[in-house]
Amino acid sequence: MKNLLLTVSSFRKSLSNSYFEVAYNKLISNRSSELSQDEKLYLLKTAIVLLNEADFSLERLGYRIILSYCNAFHNYIPLYDVSLSKGYIPISKFIELNLLNGDKFGNHFFNTLLSSYKENFLQNGIYLSEGQQDLIRFANSNEGDFVLIAPTSYGKSDIIVSKAQNNISKRVCIVVPSKSLLAQTKRRLLKRLSNNASNKLITHPDMYLGNEANFIAILTQERLLRLIQKHPDFTLDLLLVDEAHNLLKGDSRAIFISSGLIHY
CATH class of the missing domain: 1.25.40 (Serine Threonine Protein Phosphatase 5, Tetratricopeptide repeat)
Structure with missing residues:
Protein backbone atom coordinates (compact mmCIF):
# COMPACT_ATOMS: atom_id res chain seq x y z
CA MET A 1 0.00 0.00 0.00
CA LEU A 128 -29.02 21.06 16.58
CA SER A 129 -25.47 21.09 15.29
CA GLU A 130 -22.79 22.81 17.35
CA GLY A 131 -22.79 25.68 14.88
CA GLN A 132 -26.56 26.13 15.12
CA GLN A 133 -26.45 26.09 18.90
CA ASP A 134 -23.67 28.69 18.96
CA LEU A 135 -25.71 30.88 16.61
CA ILE A 136 -28.80 30.64 18.82
CA ARG A 137 -26.80 31.48 21.95
CA PHE A 138 -25.30 34.50 20.23
CA ALA A 139 -28.70 35.76 19.09
CA ASN A 140 -30.30 35.24 22.51
CA SER A 141 -27.50 37.00 24.38
CA ASN A 142 -27.26 39.98 22.03
CA GLU A 143 -29.69 42.82 22.71
CA GLY A 144 -28.12 45.34 20.35
CA ASP A 145 -27.90 45.54 16.56
CA PHE A 146 -26.36 42.49 14.91
CA VAL A 147 -26.29 40.54 11.67
CA LEU A 148 -26.50 36.74 11.40
CA ILE A 149 -24.76 35.18 8.41
CA ALA A 150 -25.01 31.42 8.10
CA PRO A 151 -25.54 28.74 5.43
CA THR A 152 -28.96 27.73 4.13
CA SER A 153 -31.02 25.52 6.49
CA TYR A 154 -29.01 26.72 9.48
CA GLY A 155 -32.13 27.81 11.36
CA LYS A 156 -31.90 31.58 10.90
CA SER A 157 -35.65 31.95 10.39
CA ASP A 158 -36.34 29.95 13.56
CA ILE A 159 -33.97 32.22 15.46
CA ILE A 160 -35.95 35.24 14.26
CA VAL A 161 -39.23 33.64 15.36
CA SER A 162 -37.73 32.79 18.76
CA LYS A 163 -36.45 36.35 19.12
CA ALA A 164 -39.95 37.68 18.46
CA GLN A 165 -41.47 35.17 20.86
CA ASN A 166 -39.08 36.28 23.61
CA ASN A 167 -40.16 39.90 23.13
CA ILE A 168 -43.94 39.53 23.08
CA SER A 169 -44.35 42.46 25.50
CA LYS A 170 -42.77 44.82 22.94
CA ARG A 171 -43.60 46.28 19.55
CA VAL A 172 -41.89 43.88 17.17
CA CYS A 173 -41.74 43.74 13.37
CA ILE A 174 -40.36 40.94 11.20
CA VAL A 175 -39.65 42.06 7.64
CA VAL A 176 -39.66 39.32 4.99
CA PRO A 177 -38.96 39.61 1.23
CA SER A 178 -42.03 37.72 -0.04
CA LYS A 179 -45.65 36.84 0.77
CA SER A 180 -44.83 33.14 0.81
CA LEU A 181 -42.21 33.65 3.51
CA LEU A 182 -44.68 35.88 5.36
CA ALA A 183 -47.21 33.04 5.48
CA GLN A 184 -44.54 30.57 6.56
CA THR A 185 -43.31 32.85 9.35
CA LYS A 186 -46.89 33.45 10.49
CA ARG A 187 -47.49 29.70 10.82
CA ARG A 188 -44.33 29.29 12.86
CA LEU A 189 -45.27 32.16 15.14
CA LEU A 190 -48.83 30.97 15.69
CA LYS A 191 -47.45 27.59 16.71
CA ARG A 192 -45.05 29.23 19.17
CA LEU A 193 -47.62 31.72 20.50
CA SER A 194 -50.39 29.22 21.16
CA ASN A 195 -50.26 30.10 24.86
CA ASN A 196 -50.14 33.84 24.19
CA ALA A 197 -53.30 34.35 22.18
CA SER A 198 -53.72 37.88 23.55
CA ASN A 199 -50.65 39.09 21.70
CA LYS A 200 -51.70 40.82 18.48
CA LEU A 201 -50.28 39.50 15.21
CA ILE A 202 -50.22 41.97 12.33
CA THR A 203 -49.70 40.87 8.73
CA HIS A 204 -51.27 43.79 6.85
CA PRO A 205 -51.08 47.60 7.33
CA ASP A 206 -54.86 47.84 7.84
CA MET A 207 -54.61 45.58 10.90
CA TYR A 208 -52.63 48.24 12.79
CA LEU A 209 -54.94 50.58 14.72
CA GLY A 210 -52.32 52.86 16.22
CA ASN A 211 -53.10 52.26 19.88
CA GLU A 212 -51.47 48.85 20.36
CA ALA A 213 -49.13 48.66 23.37
CA ASN A 214 -47.49 45.54 21.97
CA PHE A 215 -47.71 43.44 18.83
CA ILE A 216 -45.74 41.27 16.47
CA ALA A 217 -45.96 42.43 12.86
CA ILE A 218 -44.88 40.24 9.93
CA LEU A 219 -44.69 42.39 6.82
CA THR A 220 -43.12 42.53 3.41
CA GLN A 221 -41.16 45.72 2.78
CA GLU A 222 -44.05 47.13 0.72
CA ARG A 223 -46.53 46.57 3.53
CA LEU A 224 -44.18 48.09 6.07
CA LEU A 225 -43.75 51.16 3.86
CA ARG A 226 -47.52 51.56 3.49
CA LEU A 227 -47.98 51.24 7.24
CA ILE A 228 -45.35 53.92 7.87
CA GLN A 229 -46.95 56.22 5.31
CA LYS A 230 -50.37 55.72 6.89
CA HIS A 231 -49.10 56.14 10.47
CA PRO A 232 -46.14 58.59 10.50
CA ASP A 233 -45.78 58.16 14.29
CA PHE A 234 -45.33 54.38 13.97
CA THR A 235 -42.51 53.14 16.23
CA LEU A 236 -40.89 49.80 16.99
CA ASP A 237 -38.89 48.35 19.86
CA LEU A 238 -37.40 45.54 17.78
CA LEU A 239 -36.95 45.14 14.02
CA LEU A 240 -36.01 41.72 12.63
CA VAL A 241 -35.16 41.32 8.95
CA ASP A 242 -35.26 37.83 7.43
CA GLU A 243 -33.23 37.16 4.26
CA ALA A 244 -31.97 40.75 4.21
CA HIS A 245 -29.91 40.04 1.09
CA ASN A 246 -33.17 39.54 -0.85
CA LEU A 247 -34.79 42.81 0.23
CA LEU A 248 -32.80 45.26 -1.88
CA LYS A 249 -31.71 43.68 -5.14
CA GLY A 250 -31.22 46.89 -7.10
CA ASP A 251 -34.39 46.62 -9.19
CA SER A 252 -37.15 49.24 -9.44
CA ARG A 253 -39.04 47.67 -6.55
CA ALA A 254 -36.03 47.92 -4.26
CA ILE A 255 -35.27 51.52 -5.26
CA PHE A 256 -38.86 52.62 -4.57
CA ILE A 257 -39.04 50.92 -1.21
CA SER A 258 -35.60 51.97 0.01
CA SER A 259 -36.36 55.59 -0.93
CA GLY A 260 -39.52 55.51 1.16
CA LEU A 261 -37.90 53.83 4.15
CA ILE A 262 -34.87 56.16 4.09
CA HIS A 263 -37.21 59.17 4.06
CA TYR A 264 -38.95 57.70 7.11
Whole structure:
Protein backbone atom coordinates (compact mmCIF):
# COMPACT_ATOMS: atom_id res chain seq x y z
CA MET A 1 0.00 0.00 0.00
CA LYS A 2 1.25 3.46 -0.83
CA ASN A 3 2.07 5.72 2.11
CA LEU A 4 -0.02 8.83 2.58
CA LEU A 5 2.00 12.02 2.44
CA LEU A 6 0.98 14.29 5.31
CA THR A 7 2.63 17.60 4.44
CA VAL A 8 0.07 19.98 2.99
CA SER A 9 1.87 20.93 -0.21
CA SER A 10 2.94 17.41 -1.13
CA PHE A 11 -0.43 16.04 -0.08
CA ARG A 12 -2.36 18.33 -2.41
CA LYS A 13 -0.09 17.24 -5.24
CA SER A 14 -0.69 13.61 -4.31
CA LEU A 15 -4.43 14.01 -4.94
CA SER A 16 -3.75 14.11 -8.65
CA ASN A 17 -1.73 10.90 -8.68
CA SER A 18 -3.11 7.85 -10.41
CA TYR A 19 -3.48 5.81 -7.22
CA PHE A 20 -5.92 8.25 -5.65
CA GLU A 21 -7.77 8.86 -8.92
CA VAL A 22 -8.28 5.15 -9.55
CA ALA A 23 -9.50 4.46 -6.02
CA TYR A 24 -11.73 7.54 -5.85
CA ASN A 25 -13.28 6.85 -9.26
CA LYS A 26 -14.14 3.32 -8.16
CA LEU A 27 -15.80 4.69 -5.04
CA ILE A 28 -18.05 7.24 -6.76
CA SER A 29 -18.85 5.33 -9.96
CA ASN A 30 -20.72 2.32 -8.52
CA ARG A 31 -17.57 0.19 -8.71
CA SER A 32 -16.83 0.22 -4.99
CA SER A 33 -16.86 -3.59 -4.95
CA GLU A 34 -13.64 -3.46 -6.98
CA LEU A 35 -11.79 -1.55 -4.24
CA SER A 36 -9.02 -3.52 -2.56
CA GLN A 37 -8.54 -3.36 1.19
CA ASP A 38 -5.47 -1.18 0.68
CA GLU A 39 -7.46 1.24 -1.49
CA LYS A 40 -10.22 1.46 1.12
CA LEU A 41 -7.73 2.30 3.86
CA TYR A 42 -5.99 4.81 1.60
CA LEU A 43 -9.27 6.61 0.87
CA LEU A 44 -10.22 6.76 4.55
CA LYS A 45 -6.78 8.07 5.52
CA THR A 46 -6.96 10.64 2.74
CA ALA A 47 -10.39 11.74 3.92
CA ILE A 48 -9.10 12.28 7.47
CA VAL A 49 -6.36 14.57 6.22
CA LEU A 50 -8.75 16.47 3.96
CA LEU A 51 -11.25 16.98 6.77
CA ASN A 52 -8.56 18.81 8.73
CA GLU A 53 -7.62 21.11 5.86
CA ALA A 54 -8.35 24.83 6.15
CA ASP A 55 -9.44 24.89 2.50
CA PHE A 56 -13.24 24.42 2.48
CA SER A 57 -13.22 22.62 -0.89
CA LEU A 58 -10.71 20.06 0.35
CA GLU A 59 -12.63 19.59 3.59
CA ARG A 60 -15.83 19.04 1.59
CA LEU A 61 -14.04 16.47 -0.58
CA GLY A 62 -12.95 14.62 2.56
CA TYR A 63 -16.53 14.55 3.82
CA ARG A 64 -17.77 13.29 0.46
CA ILE A 65 -15.26 10.43 0.55
CA ILE A 66 -16.45 9.39 4.01
CA LEU A 67 -20.13 9.68 3.05
CA SER A 68 -19.66 7.75 -0.21
CA TYR A 69 -17.66 5.04 1.55
CA CYS A 70 -20.28 4.54 4.27
CA ASN A 71 -23.14 4.40 1.78
CA ALA A 72 -21.25 2.01 -0.46
CA PHE A 73 -20.34 -0.47 2.28
CA HIS A 74 -23.24 0.19 4.70
CA ASN A 75 -20.70 0.80 7.44
CA TYR A 76 -21.59 4.09 9.10
CA ILE A 77 -19.08 4.08 11.94
CA PRO A 78 -16.62 6.37 10.04
CA LEU A 79 -19.42 8.88 9.32
CA TYR A 80 -20.58 8.65 12.93
CA ASP A 81 -17.08 9.49 14.19
CA VAL A 82 -16.63 12.33 11.70
CA SER A 83 -20.03 13.86 12.43
CA LEU A 84 -19.25 13.86 16.15
CA SER A 85 -15.84 15.46 15.70
CA LYS A 86 -17.29 18.12 13.37
CA GLY A 87 -20.25 18.88 15.63
CA TYR A 88 -22.83 17.55 13.17
CA ILE A 89 -25.00 16.29 16.02
CA PRO A 90 -28.19 15.63 13.96
CA ILE A 91 -26.25 13.30 11.65
CA SER A 92 -24.53 11.40 14.46
CA LYS A 93 -27.84 11.02 16.32
CA PHE A 94 -29.61 9.72 13.22
CA ILE A 95 -26.83 7.16 12.67
CA GLU A 96 -26.97 6.13 16.32
CA LEU A 97 -30.72 5.57 16.21
CA ASN A 98 -31.10 4.06 12.76
CA LEU A 99 -27.88 2.73 11.26
CA LEU A 100 -25.77 1.24 14.04
CA ASN A 101 -26.22 -2.15 15.62
CA GLY A 102 -28.11 -1.47 18.86
CA ASP A 103 -26.52 -4.29 20.89
CA LYS A 104 -23.01 -3.48 19.76
CA PHE A 105 -23.47 0.25 20.25
CA GLY A 106 -25.39 0.34 23.49
CA ASN A 107 -23.25 -1.98 25.60
CA HIS A 108 -20.24 0.34 25.76
CA PHE A 109 -20.07 3.04 28.43
CA PHE A 110 -18.24 5.52 26.17
CA ASN A 111 -20.91 5.24 23.48
CA THR A 112 -23.64 5.68 26.10
CA LEU A 113 -21.82 8.77 27.35
CA LEU A 114 -21.66 10.20 23.82
CA SER A 115 -25.35 9.52 23.34
CA SER A 116 -26.11 11.44 26.53
CA TYR A 117 -23.84 14.29 25.42
CA LYS A 118 -25.89 14.73 22.25
CA GLU A 119 -29.01 15.38 24.32
CA ASN A 120 -27.48 18.77 25.17
CA PHE A 121 -28.24 19.77 21.59
CA LEU A 122 -31.94 18.79 21.68
CA GLN A 123 -34.23 21.80 21.37
CA ASN A 124 -37.96 21.73 20.65
CA GLY A 125 -37.68 18.10 19.61
CA ILE A 126 -34.88 18.79 17.10
CA TYR A 127 -31.17 18.05 17.42
CA LEU A 128 -29.02 21.06 16.58
CA SER A 129 -25.47 21.09 15.29
CA GLU A 130 -22.79 22.81 17.35
CA GLY A 131 -22.79 25.68 14.88
CA GLN A 132 -26.56 26.13 15.12
CA GLN A 133 -26.45 26.09 18.90
CA ASP A 134 -23.67 28.69 18.96
CA LEU A 135 -25.71 30.88 16.61
CA ILE A 136 -28.80 30.64 18.82
CA ARG A 137 -26.80 31.48 21.95
CA PHE A 138 -25.30 34.50 20.23
CA ALA A 139 -28.70 35.76 19.09
CA ASN A 140 -30.30 35.24 22.51
CA SER A 141 -27.50 37.00 24.38
CA ASN A 142 -27.26 39.98 22.03
CA GLU A 143 -29.69 42.82 22.71
CA GLY A 144 -28.12 45.34 20.35
CA ASP A 145 -27.90 45.54 16.56
CA PHE A 146 -26.36 42.49 14.91
CA VAL A 147 -26.29 40.54 11.67
CA LEU A 148 -26.50 36.74 11.40
CA ILE A 149 -24.76 35.18 8.41
CA ALA A 150 -25.01 31.42 8.10
CA PRO A 151 -25.54 28.74 5.43
CA THR A 152 -28.96 27.73 4.13
CA SER A 153 -31.02 25.52 6.49
CA TYR A 154 -29.01 26.72 9.48
CA GLY A 155 -32.13 27.81 11.36
CA LYS A 156 -31.90 31.58 10.90
CA SER A 157 -35.65 31.95 10.39
CA ASP A 158 -36.34 29.95 13.56
CA ILE A 159 -33.97 32.22 15.46
CA ILE A 160 -35.95 35.24 14.26
CA VAL A 161 -39.23 33.64 15.36
CA SER A 162 -37.73 32.79 18.76
CA LYS A 163 -36.45 36.35 19.12
CA ALA A 164 -39.95 37.68 18.46
CA GLN A 165 -41.47 35.17 20.86
CA ASN A 166 -39.08 36.28 23.61
CA ASN A 167 -40.16 39.90 23.13
CA ILE A 168 -43.94 39.53 23.08
CA SER A 169 -44.35 42.46 25.50
CA LYS A 170 -42.77 44.82 22.94
CA ARG A 171 -43.60 46.28 19.55
CA VAL A 172 -41.89 43.88 17.17
CA CYS A 173 -41.74 43.74 13.37
CA ILE A 174 -40.36 40.94 11.20
CA VAL A 175 -39.65 42.06 7.64
CA VAL A 176 -39.66 39.32 4.99
CA PRO A 177 -38.96 39.61 1.23
CA SER A 178 -42.03 37.72 -0.04
CA LYS A 179 -45.65 36.84 0.77
CA SER A 180 -44.83 33.14 0.81
CA LEU A 181 -42.21 33.65 3.51
CA LEU A 182 -44.68 35.88 5.36
CA ALA A 183 -47.21 33.04 5.48
CA GLN A 184 -44.54 30.57 6.56
CA THR A 185 -43.31 32.85 9.35
CA LYS A 186 -46.89 33.45 10.49
CA ARG A 187 -47.49 29.70 10.82
CA ARG A 188 -44.33 29.29 12.86
CA LEU A 189 -45.27 32.16 15.14
CA LEU A 190 -48.83 30.97 15.69
CA LYS A 191 -47.45 27.59 16.71
CA ARG A 192 -45.05 29.23 19.17
CA LEU A 193 -47.62 31.72 20.50
CA SER A 194 -50.39 29.22 21.16
CA ASN A 195 -50.26 30.10 24.86
CA ASN A 196 -50.14 33.84 24.19
CA ALA A 197 -53.30 34.35 22.18
CA SER A 198 -53.72 37.88 23.55
CA ASN A 199 -50.65 39.09 21.70
CA LYS A 200 -51.70 40.82 18.48
CA LEU A 201 -50.28 39.50 15.21
CA ILE A 202 -50.22 41.97 12.33
CA THR A 203 -49.70 40.87 8.73
CA HIS A 204 -51.27 43.79 6.85
CA PRO A 205 -51.08 47.60 7.33
CA ASP A 206 -54.86 47.84 7.84
CA MET A 207 -54.61 45.58 10.90
CA TYR A 208 -52.63 48.24 12.79
CA LEU A 209 -54.94 50.58 14.72
CA GLY A 210 -52.32 52.86 16.22
CA ASN A 211 -53.10 52.26 19.88
CA GLU A 212 -51.47 48.85 20.36
CA ALA A 213 -49.13 48.66 23.37
CA ASN A 214 -47.49 45.54 21.97
CA PHE A 215 -47.71 43.44 18.83
CA ILE A 216 -45.74 41.27 16.47
CA ALA A 217 -45.96 42.43 12.86
CA ILE A 218 -44.88 40.24 9.93
CA LEU A 219 -44.69 42.39 6.82
CA THR A 220 -43.12 42.53 3.41
CA GLN A 221 -41.16 45.72 2.78
CA GLU A 222 -44.05 47.13 0.72
CA ARG A 223 -46.53 46.57 3.53
CA LEU A 224 -44.18 48.09 6.07
CA LEU A 225 -43.75 51.16 3.86
CA ARG A 226 -47.52 51.56 3.49
CA LEU A 227 -47.98 51.24 7.24
CA ILE A 228 -45.35 53.92 7.87
CA GLN A 229 -46.95 56.22 5.31
CA LYS A 230 -50.37 55.72 6.89
CA HIS A 231 -49.10 56.14 10.47
CA PRO A 232 -46.14 58.59 10.50
CA ASP A 233 -45.78 58.16 14.29
CA PHE A 234 -45.33 54.38 13.97
CA THR A 235 -42.51 53.14 16.23
CA LEU A 236 -40.89 49.80 16.99
CA ASP A 237 -38.89 48.35 19.86
CA LEU A 238 -37.40 45.54 17.78
CA LEU A 239 -36.95 45.14 14.02
CA LEU A 240 -36.01 41.72 12.63
CA VAL A 241 -35.16 41.32 8.95
CA ASP A 242 -35.26 37.83 7.43
CA GLU A 243 -33.23 37.16 4.26
CA ALA A 244 -31.97 40.75 4.21
CA HIS A 245 -29.91 40.04 1.09
CA ASN A 246 -33.17 39.54 -0.85
CA LEU A 247 -34.79 42.81 0.23
CA LEU A 248 -32.80 45.26 -1.88
CA LYS A 249 -31.71 43.68 -5.14
CA GLY A 250 -31.22 46.89 -7.10
CA ASP A 251 -34.39 46.62 -9.19
CA SER A 252 -37.15 49.24 -9.44
CA ARG A 253 -39.04 47.67 -6.55
CA ALA A 254 -36.03 47.92 -4.26
CA ILE A 255 -35.27 51.52 -5.26
CA PHE A 256 -38.86 52.62 -4.57
CA ILE A 257 -39.04 50.92 -1.21
CA SER A 258 -35.60 51.97 0.01
CA SER A 259 -36.36 55.59 -0.93
CA GLY A 260 -39.52 55.51 1.16
CA LEU A 261 -37.90 53.83 4.15
CA ILE A 262 -34.87 56.16 4.09
CA HIS A 263 -37.21 59.17 4.06
CA TYR A 264 -38.95 57.70 7.11
